[in-house]
Amino acid sequence: MQVDYLIIGxxxxxxFLSYELQKAGKKVLVIDEAQPFSSTKVASGxxxxxxGRQVVTTWMAEELMPFTWNAYTSIGLEIxxxxxxxxxxxxxxxxEQMLEAYEQKMNNQPSFIQPIAANDIIDYHTYFYFNHGAVAISPAWLVDLHALLKGWRQKLEETSALLEESFDATQLQIHATGITYKNIQAEKVFFCNGVNTxxxxxxxxxxxxxxxxxAxxxxxxxxxxNHIYKFGITTLVPWYDGLWWAGSTYDNRYTDxxxxDLFRQRKTAELGMLLKGKFTVVDHIASIRPATVERRPFAGLHPTQPAAGILNGMGTKGCSLAPYFAHQLAQHLVNGQPITPAGDVRRFSATLSL
Known part of the structure; x- marks a missing residue:
């Protein structure tokens, strides 16, 4: 079997990488197990x-916000x-210090922080215990990750672009001019398989x-x-079937x-101090996500093995960074356009060449 690109995960x-490459007219094959929702199963979307506590505008936010809206809208139309x-x-x-930090950011241009009307703040006292007012962060997007992954998986199946099995690294051979995996030949292979990469x-x-x-x-x-509610380290996000996602932790000292039980106990206690009404915990989910030490993604081709590439390490910003860098990587492959240097994996050429 001959394809242009093999994508793992x-x-x-x-x-998004397979979507962008197919859109560019390339033949792709995605290898993925029957249960595709690994780190995404705890992601809020x-x-x-x-x-952060300093109310910092996230990296590239002014560019990423409109781009991600268009990217998800486009793939949504496809599925x-x-x-x-x-x-x-x-x-x-x-x-009060955090409230002051938010209020100071309102004066920035452009500002993602807006005041909330006094009457609306009064209404929120019906639902929540809080003492230091409230502000709005807008725009903010909410992605239905399960619908996205399920819908695109079906599309891959319909185009015979999905191999539903566990990736066996021992079967991968990387050559100067391409790769071989079992009976599959491709120009390049891309590692998008989370922690396994x-x-x-x-x-x-x-x-x-x-x-x-x-969570x-x-x-x-x-x-x-109709809103996401944020209380310091606890965020309430509309989930499926009228439920709420309440989380999350970012623990790098885990055992599995x-x-x-500790998270469940602590988060339940926090919710009890935040919510005035009754609530019921119906599920508890967890998984491991890969991130980078410098909080920038890995995107691009290996410096000494250019038949191998990577799109990974998105951390907690995967919903915004993945579509953007998938597009950049696809354009780099198809049209030779550069990848943003801060996200290009070749910034670690010295390390990867050892």
Whole structure:
């Protein structure tokens, strides 16, 4: 079997890379196991242009926000699903200092922070305990990751572009002019398979880190689902079937990928201090996600083995970074356009060449 590109993994990186390459007229084959939702199963799907206690605008936010809206809208039309919606964040600062930090950012141009009307803040006292006002973060997007991955997987199946099996690294041979995997030949192979990417000798020297994320799935009757609600380290995000995603942790000292009793106890206690009404925990989810030490993705071709490439290490910003760098990587392959240097994996050429 001959294809242009072999892609390992159909998470958000593999999904958008295969989409962009197919759109450019290239023949791709994606290798992925029957259960594709690994780190995405705990991801909230939120694209937030503001982050941290210092209320910092996220890297490239002004460019990423419109790009991601267009990218998800485009792939949504392809799979006949609405996979992105506008869902402003209502942020409730945990202290006066945080409120002041938000208010100072309102004066920036452009600003992603807006005031909330006094009457709306009064209404929020019906649902929440809070003492330091509230502000809006807008625009903010909410991505339906399950619909996206399921819909694109079906599209890959329809075009005979999916090999549903576990990737066996021992079967991969990389040559100067291409790659061979079992009976498959391709120009290049791309590693988009999450934490497993870094088990391969090609990529094991990259400065990566693994973080564990956990979240509770909660039933909160009558809480309006037209906003995301943020309380310091706890965020409530509209989930599926009228439920809420409540999380998350970013733990790099974990022992396994399983949900922990400690997280469940702590997050349940936090929700009890935030919510005035009754709530019920209906599920508890966890997984491991790869990130980079410098919080910038790995995108591009290996400096000494250019038949191998990578799109990985998106961390907590995968919903915004993956579509953008998948597009850049596809354009680099097809049209020779450059990848943003801060995201190009060749910034680690010295390390990868050892």
């Amino acid at each position: 159909q998470g958000i990186c593999g999904t 939120v694209i937030n242009p503001v982050t 006949q699903q609405q996979v992105i919606q506008n869902c402003p964040i209502q942020a409730f600062p945990p202290s 870094f088990q391969h000798p090609l990529w094991e020297k990259l400065p990566y880190s693994f973080n564990k994320g956990e 509770l799935i909660v039933d909160i009757p009558d809480l309006p689902q 990928a399983l949900p922990t």
